[in-house]
Amino acid sequence: MSSSLPPRPFPAGPIASVTGTAVVVRGDDIDTDRIIPARFLKCVTFEGLAEGAFADDRTELAGAHAFDRAEHQGASLLLVNRNFGCGSSREHAPQALMRWGIRAVVGESFAEIFYGNCLALGLPCLTAGHDTMRALQEAALAAPTAPLCLTLADATLEGYGQRWPLELPAGPLQMLTTGQWDATAQLLSHHAELSRTLGALPYANGFH
């Protein structure tokens, strides 16, 4: 369990890179109910969600799940496959992963709401093609304690003796590397523009 390690601070400000070891969770269409089962959502804060990360899968595998294996404790990169994070919109999913220690996710593709939730928390999600992802996962499984360095600016992962080309769209790249991944301040800065938009919407003005 990662609870034996000191909690890793949440990101704040610009994110240039993520370093550390990787943990592999294989499979397509891994939904957010699996990432954090619903019973862990009975809470009014996100604290304490680390123990819920993949809770049912971990119970089923009785200690053999990647998140329970000794060599992956302290890992900061999560390597996944297609449509990761589909299903429920629960932000508890990236919260649980981050509280376990994850600071970046690399996969073949991500479900949309999950991706947005990650971005809003400063958790970069990068993509790679099927073959690259497969090779990367194999390399990670073969050398679970090997250190990696993910650089956002050029979307590359260095480790296992090579450079792995990844993809990160320009928008999220800019938001993450400039520290503007939390949209609240930007949204609040357009007070007058928002009032104009509202004023022009018939339904917001009683259809008068």
Added chain:
Amino acid sequence: MARPPGPRLVCLGCGDTVSAGTLYDKVWDRHCVAELPGGSTQLFIGLHLIHEVTSPQAFAALRDLGLGVRHPERTVATVDHIVPTTSQARPFADPLAEEMLATLERNCAEHGITLHGLGSGRQGIVHVIAPELGLTQPGMTVACGDSHTSTHGAFGAIAFGIGTSQVRDVLASQSLAMNKLKVRRILVEGRLQPGVFAKDLVLHIIRSLGVKGGVGYAYEFAGSCIEALSMEERMTLCNMAIEGGARCGYVNPDATTFAYIQGRPFAPEGAAWDRAVAWWSSLASGAEAVFDDEVVFEAGTIAPTVTWGITPGQGIGVDESVPSLADTPVDERPLAEEAYRYMDLQPGMPIAGVPIDVCFIGSCTNGRLSDLQAAAAVARGRQVAPGLKAFVVPGSEQVAAAAEAEGLDAVFTAAGFEWREPGCSMCLAMNPDRLEGRQISASSSNRNFKGRQGSASGRTLLMSPAMVAAAAVTGRVSDVRDLLALVPLQVPVG
């Protein structure tokens, strides 16, 4: 399913999308506040719905940031996920559930937000109450910290689920940072056969296009079949767009839409009504609309559809068998193998006849009056199979009252179903309703994920409410058309 011939549309401009003149484009344009650094758009949110699960941390964040709620009149709250469906007396037996509801009540009171609470006559599943109160209207942007917010697209709204950080943003600014989606038109022509419902249609679409097929898209549902659907059927359809990967799905507003809204508590009235209808009508995708993609389905060929696996895309007609690996695309085989193991179903075995332990009728997908009517038509005069647990959970207090007024509760209880109080219930098991151990359910809900219904090894077969009722009275997966004794129309003699 068939893809229309001809070249794919090519992006001519600066963005990724080529759609133009669709309802999605028109509503998007009217809600744009500003372009944001990083290329996303600040989108005004017309209606914000909140509930007890995904809002407490958002309010806490507001407090930490020293922010208030910008437009409390544009946020509406109810309680649905954690409420028990047997007794809703306060305090709840579960202290965590009680704390969540108490927190919602406190946050709403503090910020001046209307809460439709238990016993108000208006409480229920958030995606059931907003339409029935007339809050959901065409041309709105609707956001809620729940992925099934796509439901509201049935009205020609652009409606999508958001996470808790975004709930915070909507509370603080009445807007969101969003990226525009592409638009895929899903044309469904013809009529659904008797005994085949909107649930079957959407399970069939997801089966065909896949659970990832809609990622990056809004789904516009159109065509003669869609035009003939009631509003409640359209809600079922749009509700599950997200299960096909599409964050929002919608139907263009028409006379059916307007007839549903008129007279509801928050609907425009008098001269404002006429202006509203004119504006709503102007937003529908026109003949000139350009879509990023289009697929066509024939409604008449769709059978009652049942999921056999662990994603909503693993569905088959009730007259089909669990697909073999050989019939499964190579890249979907690992998931199929995982599903065989988890579900304990063998490839090649017919889905009809699979024994069922628990039957659940309800949820934001299928917890409305017409859903209960369809199920009651099957249950009437029959008995729940021995040893099987069956229960009906109305989607809202209004649905419960309407169903009771026409005696549906008596039909269900006489047949051996339990008649419960409104809530999300066993759709996601954040309340006492859950599967135990390896139980297998026939469920009118929306997700058959591993562990979804509260037991880490519990199994879920998704189907229409009528099919769930058929499973309840036969004890196994059954073709509801056999129970409805559907016969061809007789030509009157003489």
